[in-house]
Amino acid sequence: MKNSKTKTICFTNNKGGSGKSTACANLAYELSRAGKKVLMVDTDMQLNLSLSFFDEEKVLEMAESEKNLYYAIKKKDDLKDYIVSTPYENLDLIPSSTLISQIEYELFTMMQREYILKKCLKGIYESEEYDYVLLDAPPTLGTWVINILCTSDYVIVPVEASPWGLFGLANMFDFLGGMGEMTEAAVMGVLITKVDERKNYYKQTREILAGYEAIHVFDSFIHVDTAIEWAQDASVPVGIYKKSTRSAKEFSQLAKEVMEYGSR
Ligand SMILES: Nc1ncnc2c1ncn2[C@@H]1O[C@H](COP(=O)(O)OP(=O)(O)O)[C@@H](O)[C@H]1O
Numbered sequence: 176m177k178n179s180k181t182k183t184i185c186f187t188n189n190k191g192g193s194g195k196s197t198a199c200a201n202l203a204y205e206l207s208r209a210g211k212k213v214l215m216v217d218t219d220m221q222l223n224l225s226l227s228f229f230d231e232e233k234v235l236e237m238a239e240s241e242k243n244l245y246y247a248i249k250k251k252d253d254l255k256d257y258i259v260s261t262p263y264e265n266l267d268l269i270p271s272s273t274l275i276s277q278i279e280y281e282l283f284t285m286m287q288r289e290y291i292l293k294k295c296l297k298g299i300y301e302s303e304e305y306d307y308v309l310l311d312a313p314p315t316l317g318t319w320v321i322n323i324l325c326t327s328d329y330v331i332v333p334v335e336a337s338p339w340g341l342f343g344l345a346n347m348f349d350f351l352g353g354m355g356e357m358t359e360a361a362v363m364g365v366l367i368t369k370v371d372e373r374k375n376y377y378k379q380t381r382e383i384l385a386g387y388e389a390i391h392v393f394d395s396f397i398h399v400d401t402a403i404e405w406a407q408d409a410s411v412p413v414g415i416y417k418k419s420t421r422s423a424k425e426f427s428q429l430a431k432e433v434m435e436y437g438s439r
């Protein structure tokens with residue numbers, strides 16, 4: 176037990192392009208807008224979560240400095256000293272580095288290698304300064320993702336409403352189940368993303384997911400929305416780029432569902 180009021184949620188799915196980084200960034204923003212204090216942790220070498228809030232130049236500067244997640248893990252440092260403020264109130268970030276691609280190798284020689292990230296976050300949990308810590312995971316299933324799951328209370332699994340969107344999902348649930356007592360992380364829900372009404376995949380995806388009895392599927396889902404890409408190009412949340420766009424409202428709705436979760 177981490178014994179903290181701070182709730183930690185990770186976004187995982189070993190399938191790339193399922194909408195993890197987009198969901199993590201926009202849910203984090205909507206939670207902060209609702210008055211929650213949120214810390215995001217970019218755990219992926221793609222730096223997509225960081226790019227959602229800062230321009231490329233700034234992201235590369237952070238990635239090349241010594242103040243990023245890679246060095247914190249390597250030095251087993253307290254992550255409190257690696258927090259960067261975003262332009263938004265109540266919303267902070269711990270940036271990543273392209274060197275995270277080497278993290279599996281670094282972890283290999285460490286004692287208790289599954290719990291390094293959890294230890295680095297200990298000070299942040301103990302301070303209870305944040306209501307939520309949101310971790311954007313890479314599309315892999317290895318020791319690094321085990322670290323992410325070992326420090327999470329909840330997992331949100333974004334899946335794309337497409338023919339291959341659910342492919343590999345059973346593997347991921349097996350992986351999570353196989354961790355046994357290593358983690359207390361529970362699946363908060365599956366989030367269906369990139370829903371295109373001209374196609375039939377939304378209904379199909381929901382029907383197949385209904386077959387996983389133990390797995391909750393969020394009522395909220397996210398439509399395909401070009402404003403998301405424009406927002407990412409401008410390094411802002413979609414709710415800032417265009418508050419009235421459909422996906423901004425959907426992420427706001429998702430934030431409500433997440434805040435209500437556990438208090439039902
Ligand atoms: N709802 C959406 N509408 C349109 N494009 C989206 C949507 N969600 C994600 N995308 C795009 O799909 C790609 C993959 O999304 P991303 O969040 O990076 O997935 P992951 O982190 O799982 O790899 C990105 O280029 C992103 O801009």
Ligand SMILES: [Mg+2]
Binds near residue numbers: 197
């Ligand atoms: Mg991503």
